[in-house]
Amino acid sequence: MGKIYVIHENEEWTEHLFNRLEELELPYEDWLLTRGTVDLTSVPPEGIFYNRMSASSHTRGNRFAPELTSAVLAWLEQHGRVVINGSRALELELSKVKQYIELEKFGVKTPKTIAAVGKEELLKAAASFEGKQFITKHNRAGKGLGVQLFQSVEALQKYVESDAFEEPVDGITLIQEYIESPASYITRCEFVGGKFVYAVRVDTSEGFELCPADACTIDDLFCPVGEESEEPAKFQIREGFDHPILQKYENVLAANDIKIAGIEFIEDANGTLYTYDINTNTNYNSEAEAASDTKYGMLEVAKFLGKELEKVEGIVSSN
Missing domain, CATH: 3.30.1490 (Dna Ligase; domain 1)
Structure with missing residues (x-):
C-alpha cells in the first residue's frame, strides 16, 4: 500500500499536518530534506508526494534544502509519481519575480x-x-x-x-x-485542491513579517499569534469573503499545477487590490480557525491528500 510522503525542511510546520493525517488514519512518511542523497538509478516508492519546501529555509540553517528538493522532485516526476506542488510550484516559491510575471499573465494586478x-x-x-x-x-x-x-x-x-x-x-x-492599506491589514486567501477555502485578515500594524503558523509564536516577535491581548487578534478569518479575484487566483494555480497555496493581497484607499505573494508552503493559524466556524486548513489538506492517495491506489490495484 502506498503512503503520503511529506517533503519539507521544518519539523515545526509539519506537526499539525501529521496530527490531521493520524486523525484520519492515513499512512504517511516524513521526508525531511535538510540534507540527503538522491540515487537516480533507484525507483521511488508508490504513493503520493506532497512538497512543502519553503523559500525561507536558509533562515533556519537549511541553505540547500530547496536545491535538494528540486532534485528529488525531478526524480519523482521522471518516474511518473503524483507530486502535489511539484517542480513548477517550487520554482515559483523561490522567486517573487516569477510569481509576479505569472500573476500579471492572468490579469492579476501586482505592485510596480x-x-x-x-x-x-x-x-x-x-x-x-x-x-x-x-x-x-x-x-x-x-x-x-x-x-x-x-x-x-x-x-x-x-x-x-x-x-x-x-x-x-x-x-x-x-x-x-509601497501600497498603503488604510486599515493596516492584508488579506491571505487559502486554497486546497486548487479551490478557495477561506480568507484571513492579517493585522500589519506591528510589522511586515506575516507568517500565520503557530510555530511563529516560538521565535518570531513580529508574529504574536499566541499572545493574550484585548486587542483584535492578528489573524482573523474573513467570514463569507467573496471577490472576482478568487477565480483569477484559481486560474493561476491551475496553470502552474499548484494544488495548495496561500495568496496575499493588499487593498489601497481607492479599493484597488494589489497581489504580492504566492506561498506554496502555506500554514494555518489555529487560533483564527478556532474563533470561526469555517473549515480547518490542515484538516482540508489532509482530506485532499487522502483522496489523492485513494486515486493512486485505485489505479495501481486496477493494473
Missing part, C-alpha cells in the same frame, strides 16, 4: 516592481520611485525577509551602505512601490 542585483543597480532602480514611498524585499524570501520601507533614495543609500543591509540569498533585491 524592479529586480536588481548589485548595490549600485539597486540605487539606480530606486530613483524611478523618487517622490514616492517604496519598499525593498528579497526575491527568494518568506516571513517578510528583507522588507524595509523607505521615504527616499537617500534613505535607501544609507541602509545599503550600512552593516544592517541584508544580502538576499539569491542576490536579487526587489524595489517595489
